[in-house]
Amino acid sequence: EEAGGPHKVRIADIEALTREGETLAVVVTRPEFAQLGEQLEASRRWLVRARTALSKEDPLTLQELDALLDEADDLPVETEEAATLGCRAWVMRAAAAVSQTVSRKTLGNLCEASWTGPDWEGAMETRTAILAKRYKSDTWTARAKKLMADKGGINECKVLLEELEELGCETEEQNLIEYQLEKAQDWQDKAAALMAEDADTDSKALKALLRESDRIAVRLDEVAALEEKIAEKEQEEEEEAECNWAQCDGCQKWRRLGKGQEVDEKQSFFCLKVAKTCEEPEDVWDEDTENITSFCEGDGAESDLDDMPLAQRRLLVAGCLVYAQFAYYPFWPAEILDPDVVELTADLQKQRRHGMMLVDFFHTHNRNWIDSRKLVPFNINNDPNEPKVKSASFRSAVAAASKKLRHAAKVAAKAEAAAKKAAIAARRKPLSIAEQEEESARRAEKLERRRARQRAARKDRAQKERETSGKVGGVHYKSSSSESSSDSSDSSSSDEDSPLLKKARPAGSGAFGIS
Numbered sequence: 001e002e003a004g005g006p007h008k009v010r011i012a013d014i015e016a017l018t019r020e021g022e023t024l025a026v027v028v029t030r031p032e033f034a035q036l037g038e039q040l041e042a043s044r045r046w047l048v049r050a051r052t053a054l055s056k057e058d059p060l061t062l063q064e065l066d067a068l069l070d071e072a073d074d075l076p077v078e079t080e081e082a083a084t085l086g087c088r089a090w091v092m093r094a095a096a097a098v099s100q101t102v103s104r105k106t107l108g109n110l111c112e113a114s115w116t117g118p119d120w121e122g123a124m125e126t127r128t129a130i131l132a133k134r135y136k137s138d139t140w141t142a143r144a145k146k147l148m149a150d151k152g153g154i155n156e157c158k159v160l161l162e163e164l165e166e167l168g169c170e171t172e173e174q175n176l177i178e179y180q181l182e183k184a185q186d187w188q189d190k191a192a193a194l195m196a197e198d199a200d201t202d203s204k205a206l207k208a209l210l211r212e213s214d215r216i217a218v219r220l221d222e223v224a225a226l227e228e229k230i231a232e233k234e235q236e237e238e239e240e241a242e243c244n245w246a247q248c249d250g251c252q253k254w255r256r257l258g259k260g261q262e263v264d265e266k267q268s269f270f271c272l273k274v275a276k277t278c279e280e281p282e283d284v285w286d287e288d289t290e291n292i293t294s295f296c297e298g299d300g301a302e303s304d305l306d307d308m309p310l311a312q313r314r315l316l317v318a319g320c321l322v323y324a325q326f327a328y329y330p331f332w333p334a335e336i337l338d339p340d341v342v343e344l345t346a347d348l349q350k351q352r353r354h355g356m357m358l359v360d361f362f363h364t365h366n367r368n369w370i371d372s373r374k375l376v377p378f379n380i381n382n383d384p385n386e387p388k389v390k391s392a393s394f395r396s397a398v399a400a401a402s403k404k405l406r407h408a409a410k411v412a413a414k415a416e417a418a419a420k421k422a423a424i425a426a427r428r429k430p431l432s433i434a435e436q437e438e439e440s441a442r443r444a445e446k447l448e449r450r451r452a453r454q455r456a457a458r459k460d461r462a463q464k465e466r467e468t469s470g471k472v473g474g475v476h477y478k479s480s481s482s483e484s485s486s487d488s489s490d491s492s493s494s495d496e497d498s499p500l501l502k503k504a505r506p507a508g509s510g511a512f513g514i515s
Contacts, residue, residue, distance in 0.1 A: 255276060258274065322359065334361045335401075
């Protein structure tokens with residue numbers, strides 16, 4: 001049992017154990033002994049193939065090495081040949097990783113591997129190269145995180161991406177920087193369109209564009225010009241808002257205009273245009289009222305992340321699926337967790353704040369506290385990211401969230417059906433003995449009526465079959481429909497007794513004159 005367990009043993013130990021078992025007659029009947037013999041035979045066959053492969057002059061390919069190593073994993077023995085094959089496979093993978101573009105995770109897995117034997121000593125140069133590449137990728141990742149935290153310039157981000165391309169490595173930060181650069185390009189295009197001289201833009205749209213720049217992890221040089229444009233627009237709008245009064249040409253009284261109402265100075269103005277008469281007193285200037293009715297009422301500074309009206313947001317509770325945005329990362333499918341139910345780490349306990357929701361991101365399975373204003377209800381057709389995320393990991397996360405959403409819908413439908421069924425059963429009151437007897441009589445009467453209808457239907461079918469029988473022997477016998485069944489039976493019996501009818505029938509004829 002120990003030899004067939006999860007731990008690897010030497011093939012010599014299994015052979016010794018097998019020889020010892022052959023001397024014990026009681027062990028022969030045990031299934032463990034037979035299994036041990038099968039594993040020993042399989043190990044010997046694999047050992048022959050491994051030695052043959054290692055003795056070849058041409059080096060084995062990586063696929064051949066992996067095939068042999070997969071077979072060795074299923075065997076309970078450990079051999080020097082398996083270690084040699086594993087070391088050679090690692091050297092081939094490491095050499096490919098040094099010369100090609102690989103992910104940072106792959107570099108980490110290669111650096112964590114360790115082997116023994118002469119082959120491992122000869123691969124120290126490759127190991128040194130792979131460790132150096134891993135160190136450079138870690139350094140680059142740290143620089144990328146610092147650059148995004150400090151909002152580096154667009155050119156600095158592009159230079160950093162070029163360095164990573166020369167290094168031949170792929171990281172999550174690379175995808176994030178590329179996404180932020182694409183987002184910055186879209187923002188610059190919007191800014192150019194809104195800040196054009198011929199563009200009819202108000203300060204509210206410009207402020208929304210300015211808020212959008214705060215969610216981009218790179219520095220935008222157009223922000224300063226945008227702030228100046230906002231100041232100019234606000235001044236123009238304030239000047240226009242100050243002209244919301246007009247003087248009546250009839251009574252010379254000042255009247256406050258309605259919101260958005262304009263007056264042509266070339267035409268006459270009268271009190272009737274503001275639904276008043278000249279006899280009414282003049283409108284009084286009130287600073288508080290003017291501030292409320294002025295054009296610039298609310299610049300949207302306190303609005304939600306994507307200017308989504310609160311009426312369109314549903315209640316976000318534990319178990320709901322959402323798009324959540326963490327730091328400068330794009331919106332990502334996630335599930336809201338209940339912090340009082342799940343186990344929190346020490347770091348998550350420290351980061352807990354009022355108004356924050358604990359979410360578990362799909363595909364990555366990272367947990368973070370997210371501001372509730374950065375949560376959008378999940379919908380596969382409503383991706384809040386602009387521009388859209390094109391990575392395979394994002395598509396995998398969306399697929400996982402969609403699958404869970406469909407499962408939750410099925411569970412909810414079943415629960416609703418069960419609740420309706422239980423509610424109907426609860427509304428039914430238990431019947432008394434008299435009501436039970438009445439119900440039984442009603443059901444018996446209903447059953448009897450159904451049986452009577454069935455008997456009548458059978459009689460009708462039999463009658464139609466008799467009426468529709470064809471002419472036989474030149475004579476067509478048809479009973480009158482108005483006669484009752486008793487009359488027809490009497491007439492038939494009387495006809496049989498009639499001597500005239502007997503004389504007319506030939507010998508050996510049937511009832512209808514057919515031989």
